[in-house]
Amino acid sequence: MAFGPYFLLATLEGLVTAAVLSLMALGLSLVFGVMRVVNVAHGEFYMLGAVLAWWFSSLVGGHPAVGFLLALVLSPLVVAAIAFVAERLVLSRLNYEPEATIVATIGLLYIIQQLALTFYGPEARPVEAPFNHRISLPWFGYSAYKLSVIGFSILMMLATWVLLTRTKIGLVMRATQFDRETAQAFGIPVGRVYAGVFALGAGLAAVAAVLIVPIQQAHYLMGLDPLLLSFIVVIIGGLGSLRGTVVAAVLIGLSDGIISMFFSPTLAKMLATLIVAMVLVFRPQGLFGAPAR
Amino acid sequence: MTRLSPSAKSIALHVGVVLLLLALNVLLPEYHRGVLARVLVLAVFAMGYNLAFGYTGLLSLGHAMFFAAGLYGAGLTVYHLEWSVWPAFATGLVAGTALALVVGFLALRTTGVAFMIVTLMFAQVFYLTTLYFTTYTRGEEGLVLPQAARVLAFPGGVLNLSDPSTRYLVALALFALVLAVTLFLARAPFGRSLVAIRENEERMRMLGYDVFANKLASVVLSGLVCAAAGAAYAVLFGYVGSGFAAIQYSILPLLWVLVGGAATTLGPLIGTLFMFYVIDTASSYTTAHLLVVGLVLIGVILFFPKGIAGTVRERWLPWLP
Amino acid sequence: MAAVSPLLVTRDLCRAFGGLRAVDGVDFSLPEGETHAIIGPNGAGKTTFVSLICGRITPTSGSVVFDGREVSRMPAHRRVRAGIAYTFQITSVFANLTAFDNVALAVQRQLIDARAGGRTAHALAEHGMEALDKVGLAGHADKIAGNLSYGHQRLLEVAMGLALKPRLLILDEPTQGLSDGEIDNFIGLVRQIGEEATVLLIEHNMDVVMALAERITVMEQGRILAQGAPAEIRANEAVQQAYLGG
Numbered sequence: 001m002a003f004g005p006y007f008l009l010a011t012l013e014g015l016v017t018a019a020v021l022s023l024m025a026l027g028l029s030l031v032f033g034v035m036r037v038v039n040v041a042h043g044e045f046y047m048l049g050a051v052l053a054w055w056f057s058s059l060v061g062g063h064p065a066v067g068f069l070l071a072l073v074l075s076p077l078v079v080a081a082i083a084f085v086a087e088r089l090v091l092s093r094l095n096y097e098p099e100a101t102i103v104a105t106i107g108l109l110y111i112i113q114q115l116a117l118t119f120y121g122p123e124a125r126p127v128e129a130p131f132n133h134r135i136s137l138p139w140f141g142y143s144a145y146k147l148s149v150i151g152f153s154i155l156m157m158l159a160t161w162v163l164l165t166r167t168k169i170g171l172v173m174r175a176t177q178f179d180r181e182t183a184q185a186f187g188i189p190v191g192r193v194y195a196g197v198f199a200l201g202a203g204l205a206a207v208a209a210v211l212i213v214p215i216q217q218a219h220y221l222m223g224l225d226p227l228l229l230s231f232i233v234v235i236i237g238g239l240g241s242l243r244g245t246v247v248a249a250v251l252i253g254l255s256d257g258i259i260s261m262f263f264s265p266t267l268a269k270m271l272a273t274l275i276v277a278m279v280l281v282f283r284p285q286g287l288f289g290a291p292a293r
Numbered sequence: 294m295t296r297l298s299p300s301a302k303s304i305a306l307h308v309g310v311v312l313l314l315l316a317l318n319v320l321l322p323e324y325h326r327g328v329l330a331r332v333l334v335l336a337v338f339a340m341g342y343n344l345a346f347g348y349t350g351l352l353s354l355g356h357a358m359f360f361a362a363g364l365y366g367a368g369l370t371v372y373h374l375e376w377s378v379w380p381a382f383a384t385g386l387v388a389g390t391a392l393a394l395v396v397g398f399l400a401l402r403t404t405g406v407a408f409m410i411v412t413l414m415f416a417q418v419f420y421l422t423t424l425y426f427t428t429y430t431r432g433e434e435g436l437v438l439p440q441a442a443r444v445l446a447f448p449g450g451v452l453n454l455s456d457p458s459t460r461y462l463v464a465l466a467l468f469a470l471v472l473a474v475t476l477f478l479a480r481a482p483f484g485r486s487l488v489a490i491r492e493n494e495e496r497m498r499m500l501g502y503d504v505f506a507n508k509l510a511s512v513v514l515s516g517l518v519c520a521a522a523g524a525a526y527a528v529l530f531g532y533v534g535s536g537f538a539a540i541q542y543s544i545l546p547l548l549w550v551l552v553g554g555a556a557t558t559l560g561p562l563i564g565t566l567f568m569f570y571v572i573d574t575a576s577s578y579t580t581a582h583l584l585v586v587g588l589v590l591i592g593v594i595l596f597f598p599k600g601i602a603g604t605v606r607e608r609w610l611p612w613l614p
Numbered sequence: 615m616a617a618v619s620p621l622l623v624t625r626d627l628c629r630a631f632g633g634l635r636a637v638d639g640v641d642f643s644l645p646e647g648e649t650h651a652i653i654g655p656n657g658a659g660k661t662t663f664v665s666l667i668c669g670r671i672t673p674t675s676g677s678v679v680f681d682g683r684e685v686s687r688m689p690a691h692r693r694v695r696a697g698i699a700y701t702f703q704i705t706s707v708f709a710n711l712t713a714f715d716n717v718a719l720a721v722q723r724q725l726i727d728a729r730a731g732g733r734t735a736h737a738l739a740e741h742g743m744e745a746l747d748k749v750g751l752a753g754h755a756d757k758i759a760g761n762l763s764y765g766h767q768r769l770l771e772v773a774m775g776l777a778l779k780p781r782l783l784i785l786d787e788p789t790q791g792l793s794d795g796e797i798d799n800f801i802g803l804v805r806q807i808g809e810e811a812t813v814l815l816i817e818h819n820m821d822v823v824m825a826l827a828e829r830i831t832v833m834e835q836g837r838i839l840a841q842g843a844p845a846e847i848r849a850n851e852a853v854q855q856a857y858l859g860g
Contacts, residue, residue, distance in 0.1 A: 019581065038406050098593050101596065106587075107586075107594070108587065109587070111583075111584055140452065231410050231413075231414075266424050269421050272416045272420060274414075277399075280407055281400065281402050281411060433736070488711075489708055492708045492711065496702070496706045497668070498690050498694075499694060499699075499700050500694060500723050500774065500778065501691050504691065
């Protein structure tokens with residue numbers, strides 16, 4: 001095969017990564033944007049989503065699509081509920097002090113990881129894709145499921161965008177983000193809004209995970225890499241910018257796909273991480289953000 | 294009993310702690326002496342972390358790279374170049390210090406959350422590097438240093454570092470040295486400046502302090518101490534592996550310092566010792582020791598944000614350094 | 615030394631934030647030993663102007679010359695060591711440290727630079743208490759700064775500035791939020807300081823300005839509107855229209 005097919009394949013794989021990454025990074029960005037909390041446990045919510053997806057889909061027999069759809073609905077809900085409880089029990093009592101919440105979410109990370117290891121085990125398990133159709137491209141056939149992941153992610157992003165900009169819930173969230181005290185004075189239940197945002201963020205990570213498990217298997221350690229990538233996306237995209245998040249996710253997803261096609265994965269990760277660290281050092285406001293005053 | 298001045302009291306306390314640890318060398322059963330030797334070395338790691346996090350207020354999630362730089366600096370030279378322990382140890386120190394200088398110079402351009410993420414990323418790059426050069430490091434599996442190489446030559450003879458008692462005493466010597474340095478620093482103008490920078494950076498700048506230089510000095514010193522712990526770990530316990538560069542080893546010193554008490558001299562030791570035995574005890578009931586780590590982290594930050602020594606200082610002993 | 619050059623000179627000093635020219639071509643000169651007040655409506659650029667002098671903000675263009683040296687590109691901490699001290703408009707003490715430790719940090723810096731008397735605990739205590747004594751806080755030395763009353767915290771700010779032994783002390787709205795009695799004490803304090811150092815004062819309270827200033831600069835929209843002795847400023851029509859509301 002010539003260069004072209006490789007490149008097309010790398011681009012497609014990169015877009016799939018980008019799609020899933022956008023969802024996950026959006027969750028992280030929402031939580032940081034509204035609550036100013038760096039959720040280090042975000043990757044574990046993703047992992048939990050994947051593990052629960054395996055569990056739900058294994059509950060029902062019949063066509064794989066049934067199990068998958070069940071997982072797609074239930075897994076994010078359960079993860080969101082867990083996040084909601086964690087926020088009420090822990091984060092809210094820390095008064096959202098940045099360092100304390102970082103430490104607390106690290107604690108959460110370990111707890112979730114250990115529970116997954118204890119109850120789910122160290123194995124990596126797949127979830128069967130809802131359909132196995134392959135679409136013929138000029139050089140090779142490509143999984144229709146992977147393409148539908150891209151489509152579904154776009155739908156989810158649009159839904160979130162509508163939620164944020166066109167509904168009362170979104171208005172309340174933005175008001176809280178803008179000025180917590182004033183929002184409180186206007187009778188907005190800030191505590192519940194925060195818990196809701198935290199749950200929504202975790203739920204988005206879980207959706208991303210359910211979409212990915214037919215492609216990658218569910219494993220209790222799968223959360224760290226996507227967590228780092230989401231940090232990267234959120235930083236490069238600029239905080240609180242939905243568009244920036246998407247653009248950065250596509251950028252990172254594509255370059256990840258293309259770099260790992262031509263370098264060893266370890267070297268690719270090394271280079272990518274180093275480059276992003278440098279971006280953060282020299283342009284802390286992100287590539288698309290305006291410099292802070 | 295005569296009344297001692299605060300500084301006399303604190304010096305007496307620290308000397309007492311070191312003497313107690315010295316006595317434990319002969320008092321403790323073999324197993325616990327082994328554990329304590331390891332705890333002492335890791336407490337040095339925590340003390341190094343405490344300089345940056347506790348005193349200067351720099352929340353780094355990348356200190357594993359400084360520990361690992363010391364570990365690999367000493368371990369690889371012993372294993373591949375067959376260097377003796379002294380120059381290998383020195384190589385570890387130089388590696389960690391140089392890395393801290395470069396990382397500090399870059400990462401300190403950022404503050405707060407960005408600093409945390411940047412240090413996390415640099416540490417991740419370091420970790421991946423140890424995996425990438427797996428031909429030399431053997432990655433996660435790691436290298437075991439031959440016992441014959443782990444001897445410390447003195448003009449008067451040699452110390453065999455794989456002997457449990459010698460190992461314990463060498464670990465204690467390093468610990469005591471770093472403890473003395475921390476105690477000295479906490480009372481010196483430099484230490485006071487670091488605390489003040491943590492409290493109010495802009496005010497310090499307008500009092501004429503070069504905040505960046507002070508922070509950089511803190512990171513470099515912190516990196517040096519962490520590297521010393523890493524290099525000591527390599528030659529004392531004879532094992533060098535990528536696991537020590539992984540993110541978990543950046544989080545552990547944070548945990549130890551928080552539990553023991555940030556910006557206290559004895560907090561790192563207390564925290565490391567406490568967590569070691571909590572996990573040790575938990576391990577005999579369950580394999581889920583990470584759960585314990587997670588619960589303790591959340592419990593401490595919720596109920597004892599000042600840690601053990603910090604709470605003691607606040608409630609009972611205001612002179613505790 | 616006859617015809618001494620001024621301690622501080624700014625030439626065509628500008629600072630823009632986005633499109634807004636907060637300080638716009640200011641030429642200013644301050645002789646050694648003078649107590650000088652800057653007045654003007656809110657948003658006139660007073661704080662930005664003194665921030666350019668002490669180095670908290672870098673200028674867009676123009677120069678700041680302090681004691682014959684061009685300092686406009688010098689980082690703030692080095693300007694402090696050169697002798698420019700700034701007290702914050704919004705009280706900015708080390709809230710968790712004692713009043714003495716707050717001042718000691720300033721003394722420590724000064725002692726390191728002066729290399730005089732060593733950095734001994736004795737010198738630290740002596741100079742620190744001296745500065746606290748000047749502002750009348752000697753009795754509160756061991757109190758945690760955050761627990762002091764607001765007025766005392768403002769005085770502590772000034773004590774920290776004094777402990778630096780500055781040649782130019784910049785006071786940014788020092789009497790804001792003080793009671794009348796406290797203000798009277800404060801006027802006495804600044805008079806005393808003015809005998810040893812050059813003082814640049816931003817102030818809204820005209821009684822304080824008239825009591826203290828030897829000369830006054832009026833700023834409006836980033837520019838100097840008028841400059842002169844208190845009586846001249848009081849008589850100046852433009853100033854009355856723009857600011858004094860006359």
